[in-house]
Amino acid sequence: MSNLPISNIASLSKSQLQQAIIKGLDFKVGCFNVRLVSPIVELVTHLHHLYGANELLAKEDFIDFHVQLSSPSTLRRYFRPQVNFFLDGYAPFKPLPYVQASALFEWGLNWCIASHANQYLIIHAAVVERNGQAFILPGTPGSGKSTLCAALVNQGWRLLSDEMTLLSTHDGQIYPVPRPISLKNQSIDVIKKRSPQSVFGQIVNDTVKGTVGHFCPPELSVQLGENPVFAAKLIFPKYKQGAETELSTLSKSKALLRAAGDCFNYNLLGVQGFDSLSGLVEQCACYEFHYSNLDEALILFTELSHQ
């Protein structure tokens, strides 16, 4: 084996990272190659804290997403400054307040993947792995999927994604995009209390989603970022204050319909989307899961991972 370490973002000092991002930093995010160009210092901090394990690209590669974040060059720079997200010169969103730059980077990258990676059926779901089994947790905002996902990951589960499950229409496996887990409002404190050692990026208040904080994915999950895994469980979580921990089996047909509603590109993929999703539902045990107590939830998930 070669002793050459693969160079990752953590191998750069903060000032080297800043220099690199100004010119263009090429790195891997799961199976995707990303180039980020930005003069924004907060983004340097964001990457420095949360993207350390991401591999830097060798020169001369194909870049999937050319991402740029910058402030509009007007007087706005001095009065309520803003930040814009560009994919190769195209701005899919309206500008946001400058302090939300790192959140905008994360949302923007979600958009890039969701709107260009049709080799996957993309489910709006967290996905984690243990014992070679991927658990898919679809859910609308507020269902507690990210919190559950973060708690599982802190217990040593491998993170594939907290936001989008990439189901390959080609081989039926789930491809990872291990990225910082986005937590909102009370969830941030819940996770901080449970795992004081966990690393958070900047906490941003008053975004469209409320208070948002990104929490660093485990190094190993990021290093395994190009290793797909087959799904074994499809679980629809629902957090409800005071609810009993309850796992109930969901019929395959209901699971299929619900999961279809949680996909970004189910309609776009047509027959292929249906085939992929029904294949997934066939191979997974499907459940509905109500919870309010995270400890009980973790015990139950660990049991499930041995089945």
Next chain:
Amino acid sequence: MKRPLLSCVMLNPKQVLEFNLPQWDLLIRQARTANVLASLAELLDANALEIPERARLHLKSAQIHADRFNIALAFEITCIEKALKDIPMALVLLKGSAYFMAGNNAAKGRVFSDVDILVPEQQLMAVEMALTNAGWMTNTLDPYDQKYYRLWMHEIPPLRHLKRQTSIDVHHNILPKTTCICPDANKLLLGAIKVPESNCWVLAPEDRVLHSATHLFHEGEFSQGFRDLRDLDHLLREFATSDDFWPKLLLRAIELQQQIPLFYALRYSHQILQTPIPESVLEASKQRINTTLMDALFLRALLPDHDSCNDKWTRLARSLLFIRSHYLKMPIYLMVPHLLRKTYRRVIGKELH
């Protein structure tokens, strides 16, 4: 100016076999920006060329998009047919949806946002009423915008379907009423031909080319300029196989007073995409125009709107052509207040573009 990678590949697809990864990267970026990524995929497929995996995924993704779009478009056209079936007129499709129904090569991988139709002006009210009854609704309630369209334009304000969110542009001509050389729309309608096994009509081949030319060379925004030029290139290559196409095209341009747009169309598709046009036709289409200036503008503005295709004059060229388009569309006493108003509303943030 240097020919962009994208146009080079369109002229000679086999050269991608020599490409390294950064060249593939640039090719995909230019094609995406120019909105021709799916057409590029079709072209590379047709030539059965080997493509590196990462680039292939982007091309395939765009193709999936385009395939889905075509299914939706076919459905949308049936809905429009149904909504307008009681009005005694032919349903004439324009631009993208016409290329699609007529099976023109230009339709391959072409993705666009609105269906355009051409109706006789005297049926305009009936058409609008019928579409409104079927669920389409006007996009803008702003009284100024309504007045702008109805008084001066060649179309009514775009209608959007409430449930499907699809958009339709109902035209009664192909150029604004305020243009100095507005063609006689009845001539276009009389020449329209029926698409076999459907209830739709499209403009005659010459008129399809002329409309495409007229549209592009009165345009003020060139973000789709390269794509539109490629439409022209496709149409010309396809129609040129019929013997009398070129003389008919030249004659029709005179009849509809569209010699200038045709001149530009032939000149620039020939120069940028090497469209095979007989020397005699290029000669016959010539107009008294300062080509040095227009070449400087159009040879920049008609390239993909991507950083790698721009030089330091591109922005200026696009701005001048934007002003030119307004100058062509409206007399100056209408244009100045209109642009002032648009600028003011943009500054106060009521409009995005």
